[in-house]
Amino acid sequence: MGQITFSDVVAKTESMKGAPADFGRRSLIKAGLAASILTLWQAEPSWALEDRMSNDKKHGALPSILTMADVHAVSRALAHYTEGPLLNGLWKRPELSSRDRSVVTVAALIARIQSIEMPYHFALALDNGVKPAELSEIITHLAFYAGWANAMSAVAIAKDIFHQRSIGIDQLPPAKEKLLPLNEEAEKQRAAQVSNNFEAVSPGLVQNTTDLLFRDLWLRPALAPRDRSLVTVSALIANGQTGQITYHLGRAMDNGLTQEQASEVLTQIAFYAGWPCAFSALPVVKDVFEKRQK
Template sequence: MENTTATTAPTLPALAMYSENTLAKNLWTRSELSPRDRSIVTLAVVVSRHHGAEHAHQISLALDNGVKPAEIAEIITHLAFYSGWGNATAADLAAEQVFRQRGIDISSLPGRDITPLPLNQQAEDQRAQHVSSNFAAVSPGVVQFTTDAVFNDLWLRPDLAPRDRSLVTVSALVANGQVAQITFHLNKAMDNGLTQSQAGEALTQLAFYAGWPNVFSALPVFKQVFESRNV
């Protein structure tokens, strides 16, 4: 039986060889990052970059690797803000199909009625002040929605742990070459419990699913963040 752990089964011989030998038998079995975390990283890539051929498979694999349906729903919702609504709505269609096939009740997934996580008011005040002082005159709407919809709402939704929400965000930033945003969010991820070794191994996973150039563009930023935190 074919091993389809890493990706959907390709037909081209060379691609199939690398998918089976390098991804399924090597990358996905590395102990430096759990299969659950690897699925979170990979799902962030395929959603944020609209890799439609991978959507259903990676959602199914994430479920097999212990990512809960509510967490998958939150990952897709989160990425609507960090990679655009169209990418999220495309993934939503795939998630709906997978969930129905598995008998998962979509109406039970988190919506409006949640109890938000507590807000770190001091950290949020610092972030909001920095953004407002730099950009309020440029786009007050962006500044307002960044506070109201993103950091005072989306980030406080409880069905995806802050550490995992940060892992999704960093993965999407790397996958889309958004290097300028990585420093803030990688520091936030590590404040939320992502370890340095886990962050480094996430880059290894990202190299295959987001491409080597995006990872090598991110490596200096990760290095700088690690060094600044180890002083």
């Protein structure tokens, strides 16, 4: 293939808007440029957001596509709130570890397809001690709890971060592995309740819930049940799915999430999913806390 200059691409593009042209050559250009765009879009230059990170520990993060200078150019107030109350305030509160804050934040971003902050927070999560295998499982878990395309949007970002950090599949969980032991009694109860209520309404959904979720996904060992619950509860709050919080927050606390931690999850999520999501969850969380104290 001969030398194709940028002006050729411009010309090509112009001609593409008219009658169909030389498809073979165009496809070649397309394949190449599309691939580079896709790769480059997320594999961001090192200057991006570096000032935002400057008061954090050094890391090899793939930053977001915004620089702190960009934020400054649009809203000095937002830059101020980001550097102060958010990064130097919220993230340093002792009620929840940085690692758990990253789990909550990553879950919220994936649950709402907030792609623009994924590169920054996926990288920060790894820096904060979330293992690559755990990030991988969080994404898989959210395919079921937030939607398949949500997980795929996360894959599009994570693949570049994994590549940049030389994280190979040897560091990631296998497709299938020995499952954690099932709490048969609790699962029997759960299944019976769902089945009694909804078997006749949607047998396919009820069956998949048992087979794929509670007897498979939840038992995968690469993410501890407590963390899986943390991801689930965070996604529910971030998406305003208050009707599902009661069961999963109870399960989370059964799995080891303390009340203080659950309380701080709300503080964290308010920033990343917005205050209204946190406030809509408050009465439900209150109710769960009160019922467990009896």
